[in-house]
Amino acid sequence: MNAHPGGEAHTRHMLELADLPKGAGILDMGAGSGEAMRLMQALGYDAHGIDLEPRSDEVMEGDFLRLPYPDGHFDAVLSQCAFFVSGNVSGALREAYRVLKPGGTLMLSDVFFEAPASVAEAAGFELLQLEDMTGTWQEYYLEALWREEDCGCEIPRGKCGYWLMISRKV
Numbered sequence: 468m469n470a471h472p473g474g475e476a477h478t479r480h481m482l483e484l485a486d487l488p489k490g491a492g493i494l495d496m497g498a499g500s501g502e503a504m505r506l507m508q509a510l511g512y513d514a515h516g517i518d519l520e521p522r523s524d525e526v527m528e529g530d531f532l533r534l535p536y537p538d539g540h541f542d543a544v545l546s547q548c549a550f551f552v553s554g555n556v557s558g559a560l561r562e563a564y565r566v567l568k569p570g571g572t573l574m575l576s577d578v579f580f581e582a583p584a585s586v587a588e589a590a591g592f593e594l595l596q597l598e599d600m601t602g603t604w605q606e607y608y609l610e611a612l613w614r615e616e617d618c619g620c621e622i623p624r625g626k627c628g629y630w631l632m633i634s635r636k637v
């Protein structure tokens with residue numbers, strides 16, 4: 468099972484919305500098995516992935532709350548269903564902001580308990596696109612439960628939603 472709602476089609480959708488030039492340097496924060504990273508490489512991007520517990524040799528082992536990259540290193544950051552799991556969404560956003568070039572793009576889909584637009588803006592990003600994926604996310608969990616599969620994180624309780632957002636570092 469994909470470790471994020473929407474699977475490959477969702478990753479492709481985010482990339483279409485971001486409209487990055489070929490060869491752009493992209494970091495997948497919380498890359499897991501590296502599925503999205505390999506897809507981005509196949510599409511012509513210079514994609515890298517980091518994860519605390521990588522499920523592939525191609526993904527670097529490391530903590531995305533302390534990224535081993537200098538400031539302004541990447542054209543874009545992608546993260547799917549990982550910032551919330553880390554328990555430190557604002558810390559993850561700070562690191563994403565730090566490693567992005569000025570004007571760099573953040574492609575994020577994740578669980579939010581607060582209005583996603585204000586979370587992004589508080590971290591210094593300009594919001595370009597926002598899509599509510601809560602329905603897709605609920606189906607994803609239901610399917611995982613039904614098949615007794617591990618979807619990679621605990622089900623959050625309370626009033627929250629799953630949002631896709633494309634933002635720019637300002």
Ligand SMILES: C[S@@+](CC[C@H](N)C(=O)[O-])C[C@H]1O[C@@H](n2cnc3c(N)ncnc32)[C@H](O)[C@@H]1O
Pocket residue numbers: 469470471496497498499500502517518519520521529530531532546547548549550552553554618619620
């Ligand atoms: C639900 S999985 C999603 C994996 C991948 N993004 C995907 O969609 O297939 C969440 C991932 O975030 C990783 N993760 C959580 N906190 C992290 C941190 N502080 N640094 C690096 N990876 C982290 C976990 O190890 C896990 O692989």
